[in-house]
Amino acid sequence: MTDSQDTGTATSDAAPQDAPTSTTISEAPTAPSAEADPVAPAAPHADGNPVATAAPGTRTAADVVPPEVAARLTRAVVGSGATANHAPFTGEKLADLPESTPEDVATAFERARAAQERWARVPVRQRAAVLLRFHDLVLRRQAEVLDLIQLETGKARLHAHEEVQAVAVAARHYGRKAPAYLRPKGHTGVVPTLTKVTELRQPRGVVGQIAPWNYPFELTVGDALPAFVAGNAVVMKPDTETALTALWAREQLIEAGLPEDVWQVVLGEGPVIGPEVVRHADYVSFTGSTRTGREVAQGAAARLVGVSLELGGKNAMLVLRDADVDKAAAGAVRGCFSSAGQLCISIERLYVHESIADAFVERFVARTKAMRLGNALAYGADMGSLVGPRQLETVTRHVEEAVAKGARVLAGGRPRPDIGPLFYEPTILDGVETPMAVCGEETFGPVVSIYRFRDEDEAVARANATPYGLNSSIWTKDGRRGRALAARLRTGTVNVNESYAAGYGSVQSPMGGMGDSGLGRRHGSEGILKYTEAQTVAQQRLMPMAPSFGMNDESYAAFMTRSLRAMKALRLR
8 A cells, every 4th residue: 555655764773764754765485384373362551552462472573584584585685785674563673684786776777677678578468377376375375474564564463464465456456457458459540441550568678666664565566566567677676674575575476487587676775776776767666755756756757767656645534424423433443543554545634524523533532542552473453563763753743742732632642662662552633723743744653633524515625725635535324425525535546435445455446646645556557557658550551641543742632631521520530
């Protein structure tokens, strides 16, 4: 699902970086592991959120990423240096990793370019079959990748499973639909019957992909799948802190039939490696912050290569006066606090009609206070950890500044070091005003502000009063009314009676942002055709597009004039 953070990466001795405030540019399968036992009943904690405690025997980082597993996964990295990543649950080092240099990036592109020429000659149906086999491997071995996602991001296991679902859906969709998306298409020529026109789709070549830390499975391989099936190679820079998840995905895709050199991986600090990826790529795919997205776009524009950018958001949810209050409150919990709010399409602004505001707030606060926080590699926790110290600092600063200026904390509002160094309770703020940073800046954490409105025109105007335009949500019992209101919102996706999953998961339809939220789309036809160049092949038959059969210039012009009038009369397009 996507994100608004930068993708600058930490050095080998640093804890994970958040990215919203950074200005840098990012950066043989094992047997299935047994799923962890369910977590034990939640333990109470004063007046704060309860803790979902781990059952005896739950796996640990040492069980999931022993040195031999880390060494096997990282063999794929084109890198001659050394760095490391860290586990948000504990702040401890998770694994030693190679680090790439600019020369390593150039080597990766050389290998990818040579492999891409061979891969592009493989029939598209055979390339698509690789994705379908990958789909099955992911579902069969999901426990392995769920452990890695949790260890590298700190998210709850159910939220990690959203990534498994998203990748499987994308693999199935492009595995089935890619041949249709990419097939040659016939068009009417300039002179029907005399001009035969075919549109072909040629791969771009080598795609440079810069992926973020918050959804390390979906926003790496999930975005790469359509590029591969379109005949491209990929040089990917995942965030260093979440590299193992991407490398696990690479192993599965290779087992499914992707040639090894078609997917190259480089790691390193954003300011060093990110610009190098942009400098060598034939097309650039970036997910991250708006600030860094502009840098990526400028670098790509200087080379006249295409770019797709999925960037920041300050997403709004509108609860109309006829909404089912209980369902809307449950939807708000999912929309605001999935992956601890570190989701580009999560809700940070909640507009509620004044006639139901008190009832909604009561239910929403009760559900939020009941959420279980946990750090076990098992199902049962409702929310996990933030990913890094800087992300925790941003969340803390936004909440404390809002409270100092008059906002009220209805739930949460404090860190939870008793669970882990980066835990922060799911937080609801009331009385937020425009001068407060949390009102307009992207928090990218488990914080939402509640606002009341009187009529729908006011709600639409306030929801649209942001430079961002990524996702929004409307809750109403009247589906037609909700869809009509959705058309007035300036966001790339609008979910009616859902927070984000319906729009994002409907992969036949495009997903992306308006305004400062990005350029281009993932999913659907746009999500694969962006990785191709359109080529028109026009064959002229019987007579040239010039005077012939004894016609002079004047008679040819008269002939073409009659032909153009006839084509309009025949309603030819």
